[in-house]
Amino acid sequence: MMKQKEIPFSIPFINEREIKEVVKVLRGKWITTGSEVKRFEESVREYLDVSTAVAVSSGTAAMEIALAVNGVGPGDEVLTTSYTFASTVIVILHRGADVVLVDVEDRTFNIDAEKIEREIKENYEMTGSGLISRKSKKRLKGIIAVHFGGQSADMKLINGIAEKYNLFVVEDAAHAIGSVHHGIKTGKSRNFVCFSFYSNKNLTTGEGGMIVTDKNENEQKLRMYSLHGISKSAIERYKNGLPFYDIVFPGYKANLTDIQAALGVIQMEKLERITELRNRVANWYNHYFKDVEEISTPFIKEYNSSARHLYPILISPSLRQRRDDFIVDMRSKNIYPSVHFIPVHFHSFYKNFVNLDGKIHLPVTEDLFSREISLPIFPGIKKSEVKYIVDVIKDSIVRFR
Numbered sequence: 001m002m003k004q005k006e007i008p009f010s011i012p013f014i015n016e017r018e019i020k021e022v023v024k025v026l027r028g029k030w031i032t033t034g035s036e037v038k039r040f041e042e043s044v045r046e047y048l049d050v051s052t053a054v055a056v057s058s059g060t061a062a063m064e065i066a067l068a069v070n071g072v073g074p075g076d077e078v079l080t081t082s083y084t085f086a087s088t089v090i091v092i093l094h095r096g097a098d099v100v101l102v103d104v105e106d107r108t109f110n111i112d113a114e115k116i117e118r119e120i121k122e123n124y125e126m127t128g129s130g131l132i133s134r135k136s137k138k139r140l141k142g143i144i145a146v147h148f149g150g151q152s153a154d155m156k157l158i159n160g161i162a163e164k165y166n167l168f169v170v171e172d173a174a175h176a177i178g179s180v181h182h183g184i185k186t187g188k189s190r191n192f193v194c195f196s197f198y199s200n201k202n203l204t205t206g207e208g209g210m211i212v213t214d215k216n217e218n219e220q221k222l223r224m225y226s227l228h229g230i231s232k233s234a235i236e237r238y239k240n241g242l243p244f245y246d247i248v249f250p251g252y253k254a255n256l257t258d259i260q261a262a263l264g265v266i267q268m269e270k271l272e273r274i275t276e277l278r279n280r281v282a283n284w285y286n287h288y289f290k291d292v293e294e295i296s297t298p299f300i301k302e303y304n305s306s307a308r309h310l311y312p313i314l315i316s317p318s319l320r321q322r323r324d325d326f327i328v329d330m331r332s333k334n335i336y337p338s339v340h341f342i343p344v345h346f347h348s349f350y351k352n353f354v355n356l357d358g359k360i361h362l363p364v365t366e367d368l369f370s371r372e373i374s375l376p377i378f379p380g381i382k383k384s385e386v387k388y389i390v391d392v393i394k395d396s397i398v399r400f401r
């Protein structure tokens, strides 16, 4: 097989329109949070038909602010998945709370609602002051559900559990702008839904994020948390009256700039197209892998439409030991796949900081991780490149069998 030119894991879908808009901001007088951020927030708010959209500096900041507004602090526990980027867990630790990890479903990589309920029933007691852990005596306050790879977690079940036990839900939708769940766009929810616009995300502003919700009574607090807890934004202080302000509580410094937002406004206009193109690429992969027994392609539930942020394949258990060799083979052929995710409980920060080394075992998470490879997926990848990637994998299978 002829070696092709490099196929990276992801390439942003940016063209002259974004460049022009960013240059326009740079030529203007105001480059930090201002009118472009407002436009960007408004376009996301309208697209999702929600009451509130607050732009922030990253998906991580969005989640940390969402936890803060939900009142998470020392003495609390938050339940989530280990099959995620570590920031989902780090934000809980930053709030001084403890993390409870629950295993995922075996086909979607998403947190398993049944296992959430089992964990609660086995280890918690409902008291006058909420769900209290029989082991730690701390209070379980909420759940962070991650929409892995662009497919929504089972929010009907998860929201149902949250209601039953009086928990909040934060949605880590870093991968999921453009996805649809039970006919509703991910983001249209009374939970805080946190998007990431990191450079490889479906919609990018280089770095950036947004908290959206249909619960508008929280907007002012979200905004204040994103800017030190200041009572007035920089542009309000600049434009209206005297430059004084009050700091009501110690918030974060997590605002988005107009430079980034200008990019986001154009990316929002392209979002439907981006989602369509990513789904087209996923369908090419599905087609070329159709008869390849050793590879499982992503499973999408019938009531979900995925934003296809990732294309995670699973190699058969018989070839588990060769997962890394598949990656080495691809790299030697100029293909740059990735692995999502190294489970959070495998990282030393987690083992050492939370002092759980060897004490936590999540069989489905660990099995999936040992067999997963994320293949390049982005709007501009060609059909011939997808075929080449699949052919390289097929060659490796023949050698590894």
Ligand SMILES: Cc1ncc(COP(=O)(O)O)c(C=O)c1O
Binding pocket: 057, 058, 059, 060, 061, 084, 085, 087, 088, 146, 172, 174, 175, 195, 196, 197, 198, 208, 209
């Ligand atoms: C599942 C998940 N959650 C959260 C984040 C954090 O987003 P950000 O990099 O914008 O902070 C990422 C990735 O970047 C992610 O993949």
